Amino acid sequence: MTVVVRYPRVLLLFASLLPVIFTAVAVNFLELNDTAGWSVKSSYSSRAYDAYSTALSEITAANSAAANAPTRTEVSENYLDLYWVSKRSTADFLANPDDLYYIRDLQEEVLAHEAIQQICLLSNATGECLEPYSATSYLPENQSDYDRVAFATALLDDIESTSFFVSSGFDIEAEDPSTVVMPMMRSRIRFGLPLEGYNGTQDRASEQAAIIQETVEDVSINYLDPLREQNEAMVFYFDFQDITNFYAFDTIVRDAAYAGLAIAIVFLMLCFHTRSLFLGSLSLLQIILSFPTTYFIYRFVFGIEHFGTLQTLAIFLVLGIGTDDIFIFWDAFRQSAVVFAVKSDNPDVLIDRMDWAFRKAAGAMLVTSLTTFVAFAVTALSSIPNIKDFGMFAGLLIVVNFVMVITIFPCLVVVHYRHVKSCKPTQCLRRTQDSSSTSDESDEDPVLGLVELFFRDRWIPFIWRARWPILIVGLALTVTFGSFATRFEPGTKRIEDIFDEDHPLTIVNGLKIEEFVFSAGAFFTVVVSFGLELIDRSGTSPFDPLDVGALSYSDGFAPLQPDAQQALYDLCTDYGDENSTNRPSYVRTPTAGEPSVSCWVLDWSDWLEAQNETFPVATETDARNLLEQWFASGDESAEDFASVLIGLTPTDGTVVPDPVKFMTMTTVLAVPQSASLGDKMNGFEALANGLTERFKDGPDSVGTALLVSDYFTIFAMQEVLVQTAIIGLCAGVGFGFVCLLAMTRNLRVSVLATLNIVVITALVLGVMQLTLGEIGFMEAISITALVGLSFDFTLHFAIAYVEYEPEHAWLIAEVTPENCMIGDFYKAADGDMVATSLLRTRVAFTRISVSVLFGAISSTTAAIALTLCEIQYLGLFGKFLLQVIIFSLVASNTVLPALLMKFGPQPPPKVTALESKITTSVNDAL
Numbered sequence: 046m047t048v049v050v051r052y053p054r055v056l057l058l059f060a061s062l063l064p065v066i067f068t069a070v071a072v073n074f075l076e077l078n079d080t081a082g083w084s085v086k087s088s089y090s091s092r093a094y095d096a097y098s099t100a101l102s103e104i105t106a107a108n109s110a111a112a113n114a115p116t117r118t119e120v121s122e123n124y125l126d127l128y129w130v131s132k133r134s135t136a137d138f139l140a141n142p143d144d145l146y147y148i149r150d151l152q153e154e155v156l157a158h159e160a161i162q163q164i165c166l167l168s169n170a171t172g173e174c175l176e177p178y179s180a181t182s183y184l185p186e187n188q189s190d191y192d193r194v195a196f197a198t199a200l201l202d203d204i205e206s207t208s209f210f211v212s213s214g215f216d217i218e219a220e221d222p223s224t225v226v227m228p229m230m231r232s233r234i235r236f237g238l239p240l241e242g243y244n245g246t247q248d249r250a251s252e253q254a255a256i257i258q259e260t261v262e263d264v265s266i267n268y269l270d271p272l273r274e275q276n277e278a279m280v281f282y283f284d285f286q287d288i289t290n291f292y293a294f295d296t297i298v299r300d301a302a303y304a305g306l307a308i309a310i311v312f313l314m315l316c317f318h319t320r321s322l323f324l325g326s327l328s329l330l331q332i333i334l335s336f337p338t339t340y341f342i343y344r345f346v347f348g349i350e351h352f353g354t355l356q357t358l359a360i361f362l363v364l365g366i367g368t369d370d371i372f373i374f375w376d377a378f379r380q381s382a383v384v385f386a387v388k389s390d391n392p393d394v395l396i397d398r399m400d401w402a403f404r405k406a407a408g409a410m411l412v413t414s415l416t417t418f419v420a421f422a423v424t425a426l427s428s429i430p431n432i433k434d435f436g437m438f439a440g441l442l443i444v445v446n447f448v449m450v451i452t453i454f455p456c457l458v459v460v461h462y463r464h465v466k467s468c469k470p471t472q473c474l475r476r477t478q479d480s481s482s483t484s485d486e487s488d489e490d491p492v493l494g495l496v497e498l499f500f501r502d503r504w505i506p507f508i509w510r511a512r513w514p515i516l517i518v519g520l521a522l523t524v525t526f527g528s529f530a531t532r533f534e535p536g537t538k539r540i541e542d543i544f545d546e547d548h549p550l551t552i553v554n555g556l557k558i559e560e561f562v563f564s565a566g567a568f569f570t571v572v573v574s575f576g577l578e579l580i581d582r583s584g585t586s587p588f589d590p591l592d593v594g595a596l597s598y599s600d601g602f603a604p605l606q607p608d609a610q611q612a613l614y615d616l617c618t619d620y621g622d623e624n625s626t627n628r629p630s631y632v633r634t635p636t637a638g639e640p641s642v643s644c645w646v647l648d649w650s651d652w653l654e655a656q657n658e659t660f661p662v663a664t665e666t667d668a669r670n671l672l673e674q675w676f677a678s679g680d681e682s683a684e685d686f687a688s689v690l691i692g693l694t695p696t697d698g699t700v701v702p703d704p705v706k707f708m709t710m711t712t713v714l715a716v717p718q719s720a721s722l723g724d725k726m727n728g729f730e731a732l733a734n735g736l737t738e739r740f741k742d743g744p745d746s747v748g749t750a751l752l753v754s755d756y757f758t759i760f761a762m763q764e765v766l767v768q769t770a771i772i773g774l775c776a777g778v779g780f781g782f783v784c785l786l787a788m789t790r791n792l793r794v795s796v797l798a799t800l801n802i803v804v805i806t807a808l809v810l811g812v813m814q815l816t817l818g819e820i821g822f823m824e825a826i827s828i829t830a831l832v833g834l835s836f837d838f839t840l841h842f843a844i845a846y847v848e849y850e851p852e853h854a855w856l857i858a859e860v861t862p863e864n865c866m867i868g869d870f871y872k873a874a875d876g877d878m879v880a881t882s883l884l885r886t887r888v889a890f891t892r893i894s895v896s897v898l899f900g901a902i903s904s905t906t907a908a909i910a911l912t913l914c915e916i917q918y919l920g921l922f923g924k925f926l927l928q929v930i931i932f933s934l935v936a937s938n939t940v941l942p943a944l945l946m947k948f949g950p951q952p953p954p955k956v957t958a959l960e961s962k963i964t965t966s967v968n969d970a971l
Contacts, residue, residue: 046399049455053463057456064334064449067341074344075337075352082351082431082590083822085765086582089733090757095593096580097572097753101691103596104706106247108694117167117237119246123257125234125265126284127152127177128556133278136228142191144278149181151272152232158268160260166237179232180210197222209233212560231561236261261285273549284553292550293354293543293916300914304360307910308333311364311903318899319375323465324457331453332367332446336360339442347437349588354543355435355826358919359442361911361926365904366417366443369837370410370450372896372903377402378458380892395462399455407451409844412784413837414447419780420833423773424826429762430590432769432826437588439830496898501891505942509883512943519940523804526811533810534819535763543916568633569714569728569756573736575613576602576707576748599748604690604708605668609746610646610661613710616739617644620712631731633715643711645686649675652683669701676700707748726764729757766825773825777832778802785840789847797944798843804940805835808932813925823918827925834929838897838937845889846945849880882949886942901934 049056084091129148131138138144155161156174165174176182183199185191200207204217211217212229219225238246240253265283274280308329316325336359343349381398421443424436508515544551581595603609619627621642623635635641650660652675662668672690675683677700689709692702716728729752736750781802785795809831817824908930911923 046403046455047396050396050399050459053456053459057453057460060449060452060456061331061334064331064338068334068337071337071341071344075340082353082434083429083762084590084758085428085761086430086585086587086590087428088758088761088765089579090729090752090754090761092579092582092594093574093577093733093751093753094755094758096577096596096751097574099580099593099596100577100598100707104691104693106250115167115169116239116241117165118169119238120166121164121236121238121254121257123236123254123261123286125155125236125261127155127232127234127269128282128284128553128561129230129232129279130281130556131228131279137226138230139193139197139225139227141278142188142193144276145181145184145191145196146188147276147279148179148230148232148281149184152177152179152181152234155264155269156234158264160264161234164236164240164257164260166235175235177232177234178209180207180227180230181232183207194222197225197227201225209561212556214560229556229560231556258285258287262291282549282553282556284557288550288553289543292548296544296915297354297357300916300919303910303913307361307364307907310906311368314899314903314906315368315371318372318895319461321461321465324375324461327457328368328371328454331449331457332363332371335363335367335442335446335449338449339438339445342445343438343441347441347588349434349437349586351430351434351589351591352438353431353434354916355431355918356438358911358922359435359439361907361923362439363442363446364907365900365926366414366837367446367450368903369413369896369900370406370447371454372899373409373841374402374406374450374454375458376893376896377406380405395459399459403451403455405848408788409841410447410450412788413840414443416777416781416784416836416840417830417833418443420773420777420830423776424769424829426772427769428587428765429822430588432766432822434588435826436829494895496895497891500894501887504938505883505887505890505946508939508942509946512947515939515943516947519804519936519943523807527807528811529814530807530810532818533767533814533824535767543918545915545917548915569716569725569754570711571714571729571732571752571754571757573710573712573732574707574751574753575599575604575709576705577751578749579751598706599745601745602705602707602748603665603746604705604748605662605665605672606744606746607661607663607668608744610668612740612744612747613644613646614650614661617642617647617710620644621647629731629735631715631728631735633713639713641713643685645689645708645710648680648682648686652678652680669703672701673699709753725756725760729754729760762822763820766822767820770820770825770828773829774806774831777829778806781832781836784836785843788840789843791847791950793948793950794843794847794945797948798839798941800944801839801936801941802832802835805839805929805932805936806831808936809835809925809928812928823921824925827922831929834926835933837900838933839941841893841897842889842937842941842945845893846885846949849885849888851880882946885949886945889945890938890942897934897937901930904930 084094086092129138130136131141131144133141133144138148153176156165156177162174167173168175180200183196183203200211200215201217201219201222208217210230210232211227212231214226214228216225236257238253239248240256243249243253246253262285265285269281269283273282311332312325312329315328316322319325319328339359340352344352378398381401384401385394385397418440421436421440425433425440427433427436546552576599578597578599580593581597583594585592585594604613619625620629620632621635621640621644622628628634628641633641649672653660653662653671656671656674658671662671676687687700690702690705691708692704692706695701695703712732714728714732716725720728733752736752740747740750778799782795782799785798786792789795789798810828813824813827820828905927908923908926911926912920914920914923
């Protein structure tokens with residue numbers, strides 16, 4: 046500390062220079078990009094899904110580039126979907142033609158919008174914008190010609206196309222059209238590529254996509270949103286690509302006001318506690334600068350570009366942790382004034398004081414930072430990129446904050462002590478003092494206030510008297526709430542539901558997944574691809590969800606060869622024939638109208654039989670020619686399977702890709718959507734393993750069979766979330782005990798403090814289970830960080846307990862021979878009076894109570910600000926943080942002192958009142 050005391054301003058300049066530079070650079074690169082990253086990158090399900098989607102994108106792009114399509118005649122991935130929900134007492138669009146024609150007119154208005162006209166998908170034949178993909182295209186031109194039954198019949202007759210328009214309330218299997226109802230409907234406006242001025246769909250593809258995206262966002266928010274509830278008979282919602290990111294960014298801007306409120310309150314608390322506007326403002330600035338400084342390291346040192354809304358909650362974390370560290374250091378510095386009062390005339394006393402304060406505070410700050418860092422480090426080990434990135438960023442933030450506190454704040458304290466303190470206008474929010482006091486030490490003398498006196502004279506003696514009831518109640522609550530924690534279920538909440546249930550985005554996501562999706566009998570339908578290998582993740586960044594890896598196709602894949610035809614036919618027959626004895630238990634038994642597989646080779650073989658052709662076809666060339674004939678025959682089933690053979694489009698006008706790169710079929714699992722997570726995973730894994738086992742010996746022409754399902758990736762993620770929470774919890778408790786042992790160097794105190802952490806953990810987990818009941822991604826992160834975040838108060842009290850010195854009792858806690866309590870000391874064998882655990886606890890809580898209380902208030906402020914946020918998982922984390930703070934504060938001030946006083950080193954012996962009031966030896970001991 047000598048250098049800090051001698052040259053505080055120079056060191057302050059150097060210590061602040063890098064954070065300021067890093068901040069100036071970082072703010073220019075900070076952007077949200079978390080639309081992806083919620084799958085387990087190492088899992089089979091994720092690798093299979095990425096292989097399928099990557100291959101599909103590559104082949105689509107290659108075909109589009111080769112086609113050299115005219116302007117805006119190729120369908121873009123961007124879209125604008127409109128969801129219409131009837132508000133009539135009898136919710137049925139079929140019974141209300143006024144509503145149907147209103148929808149048609151509004152769709153035409155949207156399509157005629159000037160901005161939409163510049164990006165809409167054009168017809169090859171007319172060059173005009175294609176009409177919306179909607180059920181209204183089946184309406185007669187004039188409303189007077191509308192007939193309910195005729196309209197319903199038209200939809201039912203073309204259900205393969207119209208299933209996109211109608212919700213699950215529309216009975217697609219109805220035999221009588223007059224009985225069907227349509228309470229909801231969906232329509233889509235499509236957009237085209239290449240845009241005007243671009244040479245093909247792949248010419249500056251990202252730039253074209255951005256133009257369409259910005260146009261759709263502008264039209265949706267500024268034109269459509271005001272019209273959503275204009276018609277009393279209905280309400281509509283819109284959906285477009287990347288809508289979650291759009292709403293998230295827009296909401297974060299509004300939620301920033303709560304962060305500003307938290308910062309303002311923390312600023313007032315810093316000023317109040319330090320009694321200095323100088324220290325309050327600059328220490329807050331130091332805390333705030335730790336966020337962009339961390340982002341600079343995260344982005345440019347570790348090379349991680351992925352940054353999502355999840356990382357934004359770290360600013361609330363660092364507000365609480367940073368202010369807690371500052372309070373601990375400042376109080377240690379104030380207490381050093383009386384410890385070194387006898388050297389007050391020594392010119393080097395400030396060096397001694399800073400050195401003493403640094404040793405007392407830095408160790409505690411280091412351990413609390415370490416435990417919190419480890420909690421987030423465990424999160425950073427997750428195989429889910431978004432959670433891994435959050436853990437990495439939050440862990441770095443804890444380290445950066447600690448480094449900045451121990452380098453910048455001591456310099457600020459010295460500058461304040463030497464140059465600012467005497468400038469009275471810069472002091473703020475002083476405690477009430479005697480106006481005649483002019484001592485230079487008046488602003489830092491640790492005169493006991495009401496809080497310290499309360500803990501010394503009221504609270505700790507009360508805890509001593511009620512120690513057994515407190516310990517019994519604490520044990521009962523720990524067991525009870527701990528048992529609740531064992532009842533957690535895997536999360537069912539969708540990742541994309543980041544807002545409350547009334548938000549339009551949440552409603553749209555619910556409509557998409559619950560109303561506008563069809564799976565046979567509420568069982569899971571999955572895609573099986575042939576010809577693709579699991580995507581190779583080697584060499585990819587585990588932090589970048591967009592770095593998916595290298596795509597590869599199966600060697601020897603040739604689905605039109607005779608052995609491949611037969612192998613696929615046998616597979617589809619085993620799975621799809623209702624009389625099959627070879628159908629595995631994990632494939633659903635087919636029923637009338639609900640097949641268990643959708644397989645092109647079965648329908649093709651039936652057509653071949655009708656044409657008197659032999660199956661399997663003898664040569665690949667003949668098979669290709671016969672497939673071309675089938676697709677050109679007008680056979681309805683041929684139209685259904687036109688897209689399952691995927692590859693490069695021939696240039697000679699034929700249909701069958703040349704070559705076929707991969708192909709697909711669909712299978713219905715014998716797993717209902719209401720099944721448990723374990724049953725769901727077992728069903729998916731059984732099908733994946735069964736396909737692998739079936740084709741392990743070939744033929745090579747079939748290629749590798751991969752199970753492709755976004756549900757499978759979600760279920761795999763849910764399993765990992767549960768594992769992450771359990772590992773994080775165990776690692777946190779274990780590492781916390783090691784840190785306690787290292788800092789206290791007392792096994793008994795470490796065990797007692799760890800027991801207090803277990804109490805806090807059990808209480809928080811129990812309340813989480815009772816209020817939430819499941820482990821989603823935010824709950825998993827919270828549980829992983831639980832021990833680290835609940836560690837601070839317990840650690841501060843435990844360290845203060847073992848660091849007891851007679852001078853603390855006399856100088857800081859003002860425990861004198863005249864006011865000591867029964868049980869504060871006991872007479873040792875040699876006749877000396879020795880401080881007991883009761884006195885140690887009283888002194889420890891007197892020393893640390895204000896720091897802990899202010900730290901709790903600052904953290905509570907940040908937690909409350911989080912609970913007000915509109916983004917749900919920020920609010921959820923705020924509620925969790927609030928529970929941690931409350932239970933940590935309660936347990937650390939009840940259970941912990943009871944444990945320390947009853948079972949800590951040197952417990953109070955059973956002494957008489959007369960023996961305990963021997964003051965002569967006590968005075969000597971002090």
